[in-house]
Amino acid sequence: MPRLPDFEGLAMFAKVAEEGSYAAAARAMGVSVPTVSRGVARLEERLGSRLFNRTSRQLALTEFGQRMVEQASALYRQAEEMESAAYEMSVQPRGLVRLAVPMSFGLRWVAPLLPELLARYPGLELDLHLSDSTVDLVADGFDAALRIAALPDSSLVARHICAVTQYLVASPLYLAEHGRPTHPRELTEHACMSYAYRARSQVWRFTDDHGAEEDVTPKGPLRVTNSDALIAPLLAGMAIAELPEFIASEYLADGRLEQLLPEWSMTRGGLYFVTPSARTRPRKVQALADFFVERLSSPSWRWRAPGRAALQATDASRRP
Numbered sequence: 001m002p003r004l005p006d007f008e009g010l011a012m013f014a015k016v017a018e019e020g021s022y023a024a025a026a027r028a029m030g031v032s033v034p035t036v037s038r039g040v041a042r043l044e045e046r047l048g049s050r051l052f053n054r055t056s057r058q059l060a061l062t063e064f065g066q067r068m069v070e071q072a073s074a075l076y077r078q079a080e081e082m083e084s085a086a087y088e089m090s091v092q093p094r095g096l097v098r099l100a101v102p103m104s105f106g107l108r109w110v111a112p113l114l115p116e117l118l119a120r121y122p123g124l125e126l127d128l129h130l131s132d133s134t135v136d137l138v139a140d141g142f143d144a145a146l147r148i149a150a151l152p153d154s155s156l157v158a159r160h161i162c163a164v165t166q167y168l169v170a171s172p173l174y175l176a177e178h179g180r181p182t183h184p185r186e187l188t189e190h191a192c193m194s195y196a197y198r199a200r201s202q203v204w205r206f207t208d209d210h211g212a213e214e215d216v217t218p219k220g221p222l223r224v225t226n227s228d229a230l231i232a233p234l235l236a237g238m239a240i241a242e243l244p245e246f247i248a249s250e251y252l253a254d255g256r257l258e259q260l261l262p263e264w265s266m267t268r269g270g271l272y273f274v275t276p277s278a279r280t281r282p283r284k285v286q287a288l289a290d291f292f293v294e295r296l297s298s299p300s301w302r303w304r305a306p307g308r309a310a311l312q313a314t315d316a317s318r319r320p
Contacts, residue, residue: 006042006043006046007075007079008039009039009040009042009043009046010043010072010075010076011029011072011075011076011079012025012029012036012039012040012043013039013040013043013051013065013068013069013072014069014072014073014075014076015028015029015036015076016036016040016052016059017061017065017069017072017073018073020059021059022036022037022040022059040052047064047068049062049064050062050064050065051064051065051068052065092121092122092123093121093123093124093283093284093286093287093288094121094123094124094284095123095124095125095282095284096125096126096127097124097125097126097127097143097144097284097285097288098127098129098141098142098143098144099126099127099128099129099142099143099144099145099146099288100129100131100135100137100140100142100144100145100146101128101129101130101145101146102130102131102132102146102147102148103130103131103132103226103228104132104226104227104228104244104246104247105146105148105244105246105271106128106130106146107130108246108247109246109296109299109301110128110146110292111128113291113292113295114126114128116295117288117291120291121284121287124284124287124288129142132196132197132225132226132227133197133225134147134197137274137275137276138276143275143282143284143285144273144274144275144285144288144289145273145274145275146161146271146272146273146274146292147271147272147274148164148244148269148270148271148272149269149270149272157274157275157276157277157281158272158273158274159272159273159274159289159293160270160271160272161270161271161272161273161292161293161296161297162270162271162296162297162298162299163268163269163270163271164244164245164246164269164270164271165244165245165266165268165269166242166243166244166245166266166267166268166269167242167243167244167245167248167252167259167266168204168240168241168242168259168260168261168264168266169234169240169241169242169243169248169251169252169257169258169259169260170234170237170239170240170241170257170258170260171234171235171236171237171256171257171258172255172256172258173235173236173237174234174237174238174239174240175258177237178190178191180260181240181260181261182261183214183261184204184206184214184216184261184264185214185216187204187216187218187240188216188219190220190239190240191219191220191221191238191239191240192204192216192218192219192220192239192240192241193218193220193221193222193223193224193230193233193234193238193239193240193241194218194220194222194223194224194241194242195223195224195225195227195230195241195242196223196224196225197225202217202218203215203216203217204216204217204218204242204266205266205267206261206264206265206266207264207265208263208264208265209263214264218240218242220239220240221233221238221239222238222239227243227244227247228247230243231247231251234251234257235251235256235257240260242266243257244269245301245302245303246299246301248303249301249302249303250301252303253303271296273288273289273292273293275289
């Protein structure tokens with residue numbers, strides 16, 4: 001019957017080769033020097049060849065040891081990674097997580113979840129960075145980000161949480177004075193406010209039910225780096241603007257804003273939890289991803305648009 005491999009001996013051999021001495025390897029592994037010496041000697045006896053040439057002042061790999069050390073070191077690293085992953089899964093997430101979140105979305109929908117998150121994971125520390133500009137996760141040292149985009153950055157690992165709809169909106173005051181556009185091309189005749197950090201470009205792209213596309217470059221009195229800054233000018237009837245559903249829904253629901261061109265869809269995006277890599281994602285980051293998927297995958301900001309007939313009836317009721 002074949003014997004089990006001497007994993008302990010292989011690990012001790014790899015650590016001695018890495019540290020350069022039996023004493024340093026013993027300190028790193030938290031065992032005695034004789035324990036390391038016996039482990040390496042046992043492995044040499046089993047393999048039938050010496051792994052080290054020893055003198056009173058120097059320790060060097062033999063030719064046989066040089067051929068063995070790379071595989072033994074890889075085995076040691078794999079065992080460490082497996083134990084670390086198992087430990088991460090078995091304990092409460094703890095430690096600091098640096099998370100980047102868009103400003104408006106973070107204030108409206110992430111900040112209210114923080115008491116629940118921190119109560120659930122008392123060992124977790126969160127460094128929440130609120131900004132609409134897209135940060136470089138790797139260069140800026142972030143562990144993860146919530147991003148709203150048409151497509152995730154292909155250089156990152158993205159987990160889809162939910163869809164995010166964009167609406168073209170205006171106030172009843174603006175529509176009463178300037179009329180309601182019936183086709184995207186008519187937007188060139190209207191004042192349009194825009195958002196500076198659109199994921200793709202400053203062009204509004206519309207698609208109808210038959211797949212026809214129409215691109216419009218908005219022109220108007222205001223361009224902002226935070227969509228909340230559009231609300232006051234919109235409600236004052238100054239212009240038309242694009243808003244994400246998580247901001248627009250409350251104003252659409254109570255009639256302070258109205259959706260325009262409902263038969264045309266704007267670029268459809270989504271909310272994503274993104275990290276630099278899935279292979280090295282620690283437990284604390286995975287716990288954060290799972291939490292946001294749990295709490296945001298069926299968001300309360302959803303707004304059911306009225307049918308086209310209802311919009312036409314509303315327009316008719318406003319005509320003199």
